[in-house]
Amino acid sequence: MSTATALKSKTGTDVNWQALCTWADLVEFSGVAAWLETETGPAQVALFYIPGYETELFAVDNHDPLGKANVIARGIIGDVKGEPVVASPLYKQHYRLKDGRCVEDDSVKLRTWPVRFDGDQVMVKLSH
């Protein structure tokens, strides 16, 4: 688990890391949605938690650009040839959790955020 010191950048505290919710808010092997205020406006983040997997936490956009609704957090997670993905609950396209890319359509991509635990806190890094 990460420690607070790991969140320091070379120049000191990295203000871009923000606490979103706690471990208890997550659902194992599934997703929840969280509200995120950024400098460029609010965003909805889908947080997926896969305990025991090589990367345990993923944060991608909750907005489904093909279904045009905020539902990604409610999709089923799994893998396509070893790549962790979430299937949109609306029309079942798969999005890679690591980079948000849509498996069925290269031109479509979800935003992603770096995310990690800090103790019980789930921390997300704002893109500048």
Place this chain on the structure above:
Amino acid sequence: MSKQRLIVIGNGMVGHHMVEQLIERNATERFDIIVFGEERHRAYDRVHLSEYFAGRDAQSLAMCDADFYAANGIELRLNEAVTAIDRDASQVISDQGTYSYDRLVLATGSYPFVPPIPGGDRPNCLVYRTLDDLDAIRAAAENANTGVVVGGGLLGLEAANALRGLNLDTAVVEFAPRLMPMQVDTEGGELLREKIEDLGVQVLTGRATQEIVDGETSFHRMVFQDDKVLETDLIVFSAGIRPRDELARDCKLELGERGGIVIDDKCLTSDPAILAIGECALWNNSIFGLVAPGYQMAKVAVDTLTEGETTFRGADMSTKLKLMGVDVGAIGDAHGDRSPSARMFRYLDEIKQEYRKLVVSSDGKKLLGAMLVGDNSYYDTLMQYYSNGLELPADPASLILPSSEGAPTLGPDALPDTASICSCHNVTKGAICAAIDAGAADLAAVKGETKASTGCGGCAALLKSVVDSELEARGVEVDQSICEHFAHTRQELYSIVRVEGIKTFSELIKKHGHGLGCDICKPAVASILASCFNEPITNAAHVPLQDTNDTFMANMQKNGTYSIVPRIPGGEITPDKLLVLGQVGKKYDLYTKITGGQRIDLFGARLEQLPDIWQELIDAGFETGHAYGKSLRTVKSCVGSTWCRYGVQDSVGMAIQLENRYKGLRSPHKIKFAVSGCTRECAEAQSKDVGVIATENGWNLYVCGNGGMRPRHAELLATDLDDETLVKYIDRFLMFYVRTADRLQRTSVWRENLEGGLDYIKDVVINDSLGLAEDLESQMQTVIDNYECEWANAIKDPEKLKRFRSFVNDQRPDPDIIVTEERGQLRPA
């Protein structure tokens, strides 16, 4: 661009259809349209004219609302007959005025042919074509005891039925040696005569009327060629139709030798400013006296007027009718007189009064025509063979022989290349085969290549069966694994779960699969676990496996909100409960709609509202309706013997019993039931997975029916069952299906792919040929014993309710859900 003036003469069914097409294609933007109708009524449904005497009025027969034309900016001039066309001045002239046109469409239809018989113009000699004709017949019938229809064709029999309905002693006089000479042969005609005579209608064939004179006991006396006579008070002529081509004749448009306005493939007459459609038009020397070809012409004519490309290429005159309750069908060359080398099969059952004939090519491979009297259930399959040129089975006679399984149906390999598989992207079976030939080696590749099944997805099962059968035909071994994470079929996984007693997905994938799983195997395993052990799907181990609908126990709609369907067993609901649904709908601003399964769907609930709404519903005594699950949906029922004059059993009671028994049963796909209280079948049980129809002695059980995209009639599994046996058979049937079907395979497709077919199911369910009956019943009992309303389970557990938050770190609802009002309710904006 200024608008052109388009005039349509004739406001019958075809003329009206043309106007509808014009509106649909926005042709009102380029044309000012005037429509003339010489009758006082706007267009009405002439096909169902006889229902006018059965109580339908002009209003209910009308093809559109009274303000339809005005609302679309079209001038409809009824009761105004056009008397002439001045082509030089481009004008039509009526008794009320003169109107200029740029384009003119003749949709003048036809008139009934009255043979030139001396006395044929006497009073009470009438015809049967318009509502006014029917009024005249009705008036004449008031002072009549007997009526005769001259003409034993389709319309003649319709007219005879109408006279019978007016309580006249009715006779039909036909010139040909049999009834319906166009559609049926001697045997068929004889059978038809018997059936019509059984209805109390006298049938005289081979009779030519020489004259009509004053009668002695009745108003008329008809004298035939052999000097025999028939007395009657009322005569209706229905001896065929003739095209209404007099306007065209007067203005020198080209006509056929025996009448009819000559048109080309674009429905243009000899004057390119003028088109003709429907029964007045003569294409390729043929008049088409049916409504469907008329509609096709109307579409082509609209296309011609709007610079489209489609052409009229003739029409198939195959017909399927019910005349006086008697089925008559004719396909293609039903008489077999158009191809001299044709061979025939005939089947005649004089007890049941059924007759069927096949006309096949000399090599026995193609269906050239068919004739049916008494039972039209064979029509659709025969029509497939005929219209798609499919190769007939080795023994073509099997297509018309009665069999316990009904008429044989076609599987995916029998579909023609032209068959549409995916209607969203208009993908034919031919396109799928081409993709496979070009290298697409599995379902995903075919989907990627053709886009098939990427629209609404409704064709997924059909597409899979076509792809599988095509791959197999090419010698490709089809991998039946459920997905990349398990090298097993659903059936194999089912056995593994049962035999090893595995109760979680994680254990199953650790022992028998690899990876994280996916949206294919997770819900499938969730369903298997539920139908074996029926633990709450809201348990932590099962939650991540469920599709979103199961996770949140509601149906996700396109804007991410959910719809809620409480269970209403058998469709029976108290006024108090109805009020609760109304109050909840109102309180949470939900869009409400009645479902096809006799329940009420409440739309537009946001995620965080679901627990509150369900708390209120549960307090009022509702349970979850599983509308979101691959599980038992509804048991539809008619009102049954409790209220209905015809009911012979308590269908509502049985429906409630069955729905309560099987609610919560998770299965490969959704399951629908219906129970009808008598043979009239108002609950439509024969379109359901399990259909129960009451008899005097108990219940008939039907299985494997389906509505939806590929309708399938259910098949009779067992008859005259008592309540206990009925339930026992359904237990066995359902559990056998749950165990052996593929993922997302409805009972209908399962049945079609099941080797041994219905007989095999009968053997397993009734004769217990596999020795499984007890096991199946006890497994069903386990599911029933472990039933618990999922919402009641979730609502009492704060941990489970945590999932129902729009945001885990914020109270606000999703601000992107925007609604607007329509017809007094909210809908997604």
